Each structure stands twice: as structure tokens, then as C-alpha cells.
Amino acid sequence: MSASAASSGLPIRIALFGAGLIGSKHAARIAEHPDFVLAGIADLSVDAVAKAYPHVPVRADAAALLDEIRPDAVIIASPNQVHEAHGLACTERGLPFLIEKPVTDTLESAATLCRAVREAGVATLVGHHRRHHPPVTEARRLLAEGAIGSVVGVSAVWATCKPGTYFEAGPWRKLKGGGPILINLIHEIDFLRFVLGEIASVSALASHRQRGFAVEDTAAVALAFSSGAIGTMLLSDAAVSPWTTEQGVGESPEFPFSDENGYRFIGSAGALEFPNLKLWTQDSAPPSWTQPARARALFAGRLDPYRAQLTHFRDVVRGDAASLQPVEDGALTLAATLAVAEAAAHGTRIELAEPAETGQSRA
Numbered sequence: 001m002s003a004s005a006a007s008s009g010l011p012i013r014i015a016l017f018g019a020g021l022i023g024s025k026h027a028a029r030i031a032e033h034p035d036f037v038l039a040g041i042a043d044l045s046v047d048a049v050a051k052a053y054p055h056v057p058v059r060a061d062a063a064a065l066l067d068e069i070r071p072d073a074v075i076i077a078s079p080n081q082v083h084e085a086h087g088l089a090c091t092e093r094g095l096p097f098l099i100e101k102p103v104t105d106t107l108e109s110a111a112t113l114c115r116a117v118r119e120a121g122v123a124t125l126v127g128h129h130r131r132h133h134p135p136v137t138e139a140r141r142l143l144a145e146g147a148i149g150s151v152v153g154v155s156a157v158w159a160t161c162k163p164g165t166y167f168e169a170g171p172w173r174k175l176k177g178g179g180p181i182l183i184n185l186i187h188e189i190d191f192l193r194f195v196l197g198e199i200a201s202v203s204a205l206a207s208h209r210q211r212g213f214a215v216e217d218t219a220a221v222a223l224a225f226s227s228g229a230i231g232t233m234l235l236s237d238a239a240v241s242p243w244t245t246e247q248g249v250g251e252s253p254e255f256p257f258s259d260e261n262g263y264r265f266i267g268s269a270g271a272l273e274f275p276n277l278k279l280w281t282q283d284s285a286p287p288s289w290t291q292p293a294r295a296r297a298l299f300a301g302r303l304d305p306y307r308a309q310l311t312h313f314r315d316v317v318r319g320d321a322a323s324l325q326p327v328e329d330g331a332l333t334l335a336a337t338l339a340v341a342e343a344a345a346h347g348t349r350i351e352l353a354e355p356a357e358t359g360q361s362r363a
């Protein structure tokens with residue numbers, strides 16, 4: 001960020017790479033935010049994007065855009081395959097960036113980007129926006145403080161039906177890497193790492209029976225955490241249910257609010273449903289199956305996590321806050337998610353390297 005903008009409290013001039021589905025959401029949040037101004041967009045569909053954003057320069061070449069408009073920071077919302085190149089373009093110019101999930105599309109490209117970022121000392125934030133959601137922070141606090149005793153495990157369902165238009169708009173979504181494991185489960189894995197700590201191993205089954213695309217539409221995943229807790233998740237983008245975190249928290253108007261809980265955490269002294277934060281405990285110790293479990297509804301508040309994420313990014317860019325999720329941490333979520341895809345493809349259990357072995361840090 002330029003010294004003048006940093007010290008004067010001027011709005012941060014931000015560039016956006018990719019103005020598609022999520023990029024347009026970022027553009028809308030930037031437009032509403034008093035501390036940001038959109039300085040330019042890089043997108044291959046120059047004409048269409050220039051029509052939608054007539055007030056800013058739109059270029060096809062992201063690196064050339066940076067040299068032309070010299071922004072203070074960047075949001076990378078381009079396809080996964082170009083995240084590494086786009087992240088490196090920012091890093092080489094010393095520009096802080098918010099990069100959409102997954103941080104990159106392979107472990108090798110994530111390692112390259114993490115190394116470059118570390119050497120350049122550039123501030124980064126990965127776009128796992130859930131970390132900015134009050135029910136998520138509250139669940140993390142409750143579990144860490146022992147509200148359900150020692151966490152024994154978690155059972156979760158993430159199931160919704162993506163319409164045909166979703167695949168027509170992005171045919172890459174029908175191919176390997178474009179399915180619910182890498183697109184959607186990655187958010188759930190990141191959430192689980194955030195609230196329960198590192199994942200030690202994964203096993204999985206996947207099916208493409210519903211749609212018949214090359215990529216999976218459904219998967220069943222078993223997880224073992226370093227803490228000793230274990231868990232399961234049933235995931236599908238070809239089934240109707242009220243159980244997705246998106247519907248449960250009502251984070252976005254396009255996903256109707258269901259107020260339903262997709263997650264059940266169980267512990268030695270109680271249970272917690274998420275995202276509704278229904279806490280189940282017994283009246284007296286020791287716990288026994290002859291005692292009723294009673295529920296208390298907790299309320300953590302609601303806000304737009306994309307806007308909260310942008311505000312956090314402002315603080316990171318200005319040096320007022322440490323990033324809640326630098327690229328090294330996003331790489332750990334990517335590693336666990338890719339391990340699920342590999343476990344599903346080979347029908348095996350995959351052990352994950354400890355963060356120390358990968359040279360990356362824990363959350």
C-alpha cells in the first residue's frame with residue numbers, strides 16, 4: 001500500500017482479478033465499503049466486464065493491469081488454475097492480496113506461492129469467508145472452552161442441488177476438480193480445521209451416479225483429527241436438503257435461509273448443533289444415558305461474512321491486524337481437501353503430513 005494511503009486513511013485502491021460469480025460479489029462489497037475504491041479489473045471477457053463496470057479500466061492481462069493502475073491491494077477471484085500466477089504477480093510487486101479458495105489448484109503450486117510470499121513478506125488472506133461469520137467464531141470458542149467436554153466427534157451433512165445453468169455457465173465444473181469436493185467441501189474442511197484443529201487422516205467414497213459427469217456429485221468422508229476426535233460428512237450437489245451451511249446461516253440471498261443445522265458435534269459432556277448453536281447438556285454429572293439432554297439455543301448474531309472479510313482485509317493491508325488466514329494456512333486446507341479427493345479415487349486412507357513437516361504453520 002502506498003505510504004500516503006496508509007497514513008492518511010484514504011480509501012484503499014483495490015484491483016479485482018476475475019469478475020465472475022464470486023468476483024462480482026466482491027465488486028459489490030467494494031462499492032459499498034467506505035475504505036475501498038475499485039481501481040481496475042482484470043478479466044478475459046474484457047468487453048462484457050467493461051460494460052458492467054464502465055467506470056474502471058478493464059484489461060485481459062492481470063500483471064499489465066497492476067503496472068498500469070498501481071493499486072494498493074488486490075482481490076484474486078479468477079479460476080483456481082491461475083491463482084498461482086496471479087498470486088505471484090502480486091507478490092513480485094509487493095502487493096497484499098486476498099485470494100479466493102482454494103489457494104491454488106495443486107500442492108506444488110501452493111508451495112511455490114507460499115515460498116514467494118514468505119520471501120517477499122507480503123500480507124495475504126485466503127477467501128474462506130466463513131471464518132468471519134459470528135456463529136463460526138462462537139462455535140470455535142464453545143468447543144475450545146469445553147462447552148461439550150472433550151470433543152468426541154462430529155457428524156455433518158452438506159447437500160443441495162445445483163441447477164443445470166450452473167454447469168452451462170462454467171463447463172469446467174463438470175470436469176475433475178470442478179465438483180463438490182474441491183468447490184464446496186473445502187469450505188467445510190476449512191471450518192472443521194478452524195474449530196477442531198488439524199486433520200490427521202481422511203478416507204472417502206465418491207459417486208457420480210446422479211449426474212454422470214466426469215467429476216463426483218456425491219461423497220462420503222471419514223475424518224480423524226490430531227486431537228483424537230473423529231468425524232463423518234455426507235456431501236452432495238445433486239440432492240435436495242435444507243442442510244448446507246449456506247442455507248443454515250443465510251449468508252447469501254440466493255441460498256434460501258433454512259435455519260437448519262447440518263453439523264452435530266458430540267462431546268463427553270454434551271453436544272452442539274451448528275450453525276444454529278443449539279447446545280445440549282445434562283443437568284448433573286456424571287453424564288448418563290438415563291438423564292435427559294436439555295437444549296439451550298445460543299445466538300451469535302448474523303452479518304454478511306464477505307463484507308466482514310473485506311473489513312478484515314482492510315486491517316491486514318493497513319498493518320492493523322494479523323491475517324486470520326495467510327496462504328500457508330490455506331495450503332493446509334487445500335492439502336486436506338485434495339487428500340479427500342485422492343482417498344475417494346483410490347478407496348484408501350490418506351495420512352496428512354503434520355504442518356511442521358510441510359513447513360507451514362497452524363491456524
Ligand SMILES: NC(=O)c1ccc[n+]([C@@H]2O[C@H](COP(=O)([O-])OP(=O)(O)OC[C@H]3O[C@@H](n4cnc5c(N)ncnc54)[C@H](O)[C@@H]3O)[C@@H](O)[C@H]2O)c1
Binds near residue numbers: 078
Ligand atoms: N468464497 C466463495 O464463497 C466462493 C464462491 C464461488 C467461487 N469461489 C472461488 O472463486 C474463484 C472463481 O470462481 P467463480 O465461480 O467466480 O468462477 P467464474 O467462472 O464465475 O468467474 C471467473 C472469472 O475469471 C475470469 N478469468 C478467467 N481466466 C482469467 C485470467 N487468466 N485473468 C483474468 N480473469 C480471468 C473469467 O472470465 C471469469 O469472469 C474460484 O477460485 C472459486 O473456487 C469462491
